[in-house]
Structures are given as structure tokens and as C-alpha cells.
Amino acid sequence: xxxxxxxxxxxxxxxxxxxxxxxxxxxxxxxxxxxxxxxxxxxxxxxxxxxxxxxxxxxxxxxxxxxxxxxxxxxxxxxxxxxxxxxxxxxxxxxxxxxxxxxxxxxxxxxxxxxxxxxxxxxxxxxxxxxxxxxxxxxxxxxxxxxxxxxxxxxxxxxxxxxxxxxxxxxxxxxxxxxxxxxxxxxxxxxxxxxxxxxxxxxxxxxxxxxxxxxxxxxxxxxxxxxxxxxxxxxxxxxxxxxxxxxxxxxxxxxxxxxxxxxxx
Numbered sequence: 046x047x048x049x050x051x052x053x054x055x056x057x058x059x060x061x062x063x064x065x066x067x068x069x070x071x072x073x074x075x076x077x078x079x080x081x082x083x084x085x086x087x088x089x090x091x092x093x094x095x096x097x098x099x100x101x102x103x104x105x106x107x108x109x110x111x112x113x114x115x116x117x118x119x120x121x122x123x124x125x126x127x128x129x130x131x132x133x134x135x136x137x138x139x140x141x142x143x144x145x146x147x148x149x150x151x152x153x154x155x156x157x158x159x160x161x162x163x164x165x166x167x168x169x170x171x172x173x174x175x176x177x178x179x180x181x182x183x184x185x186x187x188x189x190x191x192x193x194x195x196x197x198x199x200x201x202x203x204x205x206x207x208x209x210x211x212x213x214x215x216x217x218x219x220x221x222x223x224x225x226x227x228x229x230x231x232x233x234x235x236x237x238x239x240x241x242x243x244x245x246x247x248x249x250x251x252x253x254x255x256x257x258x259x260x261x262x263x264x265x266x267x268x269x270x271x272x273x274x275x276x277x278x279x280x281x282x283x284x285x286x287x288x289x290x291x292x293x294x295x296x297x298x299x300x301x302x303x304x305x306x307x308x309x310x
Contacts, residue, residue, distance in 0.1 A: 056303035061182060064173035065298055071166040072275065074158055077146035079272060080139070081155030087131075087139025089269055093260030101266060104139040106132040113137070167237060174229070186217060187226055193219035211289035212306075228278055232271055239268035 057065075088103035090096055103118045104126070115131025117124045133141040142148040146158050177183040192198060202220050205211070211218075217225070241247045242255040242264035258264040286294045297303035 051304045051306055053302040053304055055301055056297045057301045058176075058180065058182065059301070060173065060176040060180070062298055062301060064169050064176075067169045068166065068173070069279075071162045071169060072279065074146060074162040075166060076272065076276065077144065078155045078158035078162070079269075081145040081147065082152060082159060083269065084139040084145060084150070085152040085155075089266040090262040091259065091266060092262050093255075095262055104131040106137040163237075163240060170233060187222050187229075189219045189222045193222070209288050211285070224278070228275070232274055232278070236268060236271040236275065239264040239271060243268065 086095075087105070088095070088097075088100035090100055100118065101120065105116055105118075106113045107116045108114075109125070113132050114125055114127040115129065115133065117126045117130045129141055130139060131137070138150070145155070147154050174183075177187070193202075199219060202218050205218075206220060238254070239258055241251075242258055243261060247254060248261070255261045255264050258267050293304050
């Protein structure tokens with residue numbers, strides 16, 4: 046039987062495509078510069094102040110067999126992470142030089158990169174959200190339809206994902222929609238607000254902001270966790286693109302056109 050005829054349909058508008066790529070560039074710079082800032086004090090705490098004797102997470106160097114090795118402590122668990130975390134490039138540092146921006150030690154330069162691209166990230170997000178709400182992208186493409194929320198449909202989507210089956214369709218599947226909504230309206234605002242909670246200027250103007258997260262150090266920890274979850278989301282997103290047809294997905298995010306079988310219209 047010949048394969049079903051395929052046709053190109055419009056899937057992504059210009060604003061969605063442009064903000065997607067700007068967002069990707071901003072997130073990469075924010076991640077690398079954020080790790081540079083974290084390296085200035087590679088430890089995380091809960092509460093208002095840094096209890097140096099009881100970090101929740103910390104990266105440091107220890108001597109093993111006459112040589113320095115990296116150690117990562119998570120709760121009460123110690124893991125040897127030699128060459129990557131805690132000690133790399135013959136120096137004590139949380140994350141290695143290749144994972145930070147700049148690669149050399151500079152808290153000031155890391156902050157400059159981070160703050161500049163943080164504002165780009167926020168403004169770009171506001172453009173995307175405003176255009177999505179006004180143009181109907183959020184309602185039309187991201188809000189799950191009623192038929193997508195039935196237990197049978199949800200179960201089928203989960204099974205299809207587990208089997209790596211992703212039929213090309215004009216609309217997102219329900220797992221994609223729920224994930225995108227969680228990232229856009231929960232995870233990204235959490236990262237922005239916890240980042241603002243660590244700013245002395247914001248603390249002076251809005252002293253209640255760090256208290257929303259249980260204190261300044263809790264906000265720093267939640268900021269780091271949020272960033273980690275966004276990295277996991279991006280990696281999962283890229284993996285899904287690769288297994289579902291990278292050329293089709295890239296074409297859709299560059300030109301807006303997406304190929305679907307005629308019966309899938």
C-alpha cells in the first residue's frame with residue numbers, strides 16, 4: 046500500500062517562531078552565566094541565610110589517594126564527581142570551565158551576561174505571551190480540547206509516547222499542551238520571580254518577595270531547581286523532535302509549514 050499523501054499546513058506564526066529561537070539563545074546564555082555565578086559559592090541552602098555547616102547541596106574538593114577529587118554532596122549523600130563537579134582543570138570549582146560563561150573565573154562578568162539576557166528573556170516572553178493571547182495561539186494551540194482530556198485519550202497518548210510513536214498532526218497532542226502550559230505559566234514565572242528575589246534592589250523595593258519562597262536562600266535554591274527542570278524540558282523537547290521527525294519539526298519552526306497526512310488535517 047502506498048504511503049498516504051502528505052501536504053503542508055500552517056502550524057507556527059512568525060512571532061511564535063521568532064520568539065522560540067530568541068528564547069533558545071537567551072536560555073543558553075542564562076544557563077552558562079548562571080553556572081558561573083553559582084561557582085562563586087557552589088552550595089545551596091534553605092531559609093533566609095546561608096548555614097555554611099549544613100548546605101543542602103554543595104560541590105567541593107577532597108583529597109583521595111594523595112590527589113584532589115571533586116565531591117558533590119546532596120543531603121547526606123556524598124558522590125565523587127572528579128573532573129566534572131567540585132574539581133576540574135586542576136582547580137577547585139563547582140562546574141567546569143567549558144560549562145560556564147565566561148570560562149574564566151569572573152563573578153562580575155557572569156552577572157553582566159546573566160542580567161542582560163535575563164531582561165531579553167523576560168521581554169521576549171512577554172512578546173510571545175501577548176501575541177499568543179491576542180492572536181489566539183494560546184487558546185487555539187495550547188489549551189487542551191475537551192476530547193483530549195478524556196481518560197481514554199490520555200492513556201492512549203501516554204502509551205504512544207512510551208512506544209515513541211508520534212503521528213504528524215496539525216495540533217499538539219495533549220501531553221505537549223499540558224507540558225507547555227506548565228512551563229510557560231508555572232516554571233518560567235517561578236524562575237523569573239526567584240531570580241528577582243535575589244536582587245538587592247528588588248529586595249529593597251519589595252521586601253516581601255523573598256518571603257514568598259521562604260527566604261533569600263530558599264529562593265536561590267528554587268531558582269537553581271527551576272533552571273534544572275527547564276534544562277530537562279529542553280533536552281526532552283529536543284529528543285522528541287529527533288524521534289518524531291527532525292526535518293519536519295525544524296521546517297515548521299523556521300518556515301511555519303508542517304507536513305501531515307491528508308487524513309490528519
